[in-house]
Amino acid sequence: MIARVVAGFVVLSVTGASAGPSLRPTPAGTISGKVTYTGTLPKLRPIDMSKEPACVAAHPTPVMTQDAVTGPSNSVRYVVVYISAGDQGAPAATDTVHYDQKGCLYIPHVAAMQVHQPLEVFNDDPHSHNIHPLARVNAEWNKSQPKGAPPIRTSWDQPEFIPVKCNVHPWMHGYFAVLATPHSAITDSSGNFSLAGLPPGKYTVTAWHERFGTQSQEVTVGGSETKTANFVLTARPY
């Protein structure tokens, strides 16, 4: 899994030219593109962190809510783009996905992972958090993680978009995007994504956004080529 988000944001190439020399014996293609929106955006509000003085101090300028983060040219950040059909028995993703709590925010806001892929949740703040994934298909759990506590190591059994919250700090919202596929990416601050290492074949590529819904398209990858798949999501103000 090359275009995976691990411990922060990976800035992805749209051109696919920087994919580097492939070590795979079979040709591997790339699907890359950009996610943009039409319609009216919801208003982002500054987050009131006054309940947690350490987090107020951590952000010199107020942080805005993260449920509809957009960039230049109507691009949309934090969209999960993944292969929803057409996987050809790809090897399971085994690298550990990191999910941080820092400055009373989830970093990254959305983390994509495959079912059974190891996940580690860190608390980098000088105070306590409770991590409460509101799973419905998987099992919901809720654990305390005080300052300095070791990471919580876990994984998920079923594909599901799981909202994550902290009850102590009610503004903290994030997502675990648990997917059947190892091929996934999160759009960067310019709305770009890249799914690399795809053997030739016909794929359904799906884009999911927490507020703007889901969209899919079919893409056929020939050999070691880069195909473009752009998505235009419809923004809703409410």
Add this chain to the structure above:
Amino acid sequence: MRPQTRWLTLSACGAVLLFGGAMRVVAQEAHVDRLTGRAAAGKPLYTRYCAGCHGDEGDARGENAQWIDPKPRDFTMATFKCRSTPSGTLPTDQDLYNSMTRGFVTTNMPPWVALTPHNRVDLVAYIKTFAARWRTAKPGTPITIPPEPAPTVQSILHGRELFQRLECWKCHGPAGHGDGPSAKTLTDSKDDPIRPYDFQTGTRFMCGSTNEDLYRIFMTGLDGSPMPSFADQLQPAEAWDLVHFLRTLQPLKTPEAAIWRSWFTTHGRELKPIGQEGGGR
């Protein structure tokens, strides 16, 4: 149709109906002590005693539910507050039986002691038919609770430190009055407002009333509510220290409160306050 043929046809229809029903309540049984509960026997009891709030489909949408706060449990989510098992796992049959028997103080759920033990085990079996998870997952392994050491000033003081360090006060308040800085914004997993336990009321806890119940509550967490599990953060000895301290917050004549009061009258001034500015020592 000859009588014999008609009999056969009727039998075949009956068999289909029976097996169809069996599919819905797939071999659902519950075991508590030596009693075996059966979902089929629990169903009429459920319809009579439980469906009014919990709904015919177990989805917490019974006709009374709209008037009730806190809301009745939604059995389709298979998430339960009172468990002996770790956070994220299914409770044991005994856990569900205990909840039903005990009722939930400060809610509309009464103790169902009027039903026979066998009735209650039948109901446990039926409740487990509402969520598919009961057919795919097993209950968690109950946590081990070592014998309680005798409370001492040291154990209470250490418990107080833990109350500060684990930030219990963020919701339960510096004095345990349920008025911490995060108390007002708490919501349960269905986004309904929910209040933290107020130790000052001295009422029973949501999941029991003994020191062992209290130990179990914060070690397993109350799934579906904001109360997390502290099992990864506390050694058993520390957990008992926290239990001893929490008992001093209640206006009850407990051994812990007696020890604490006599110590506090002479040493109270040495304590740092609990809370944002406090060290809790």
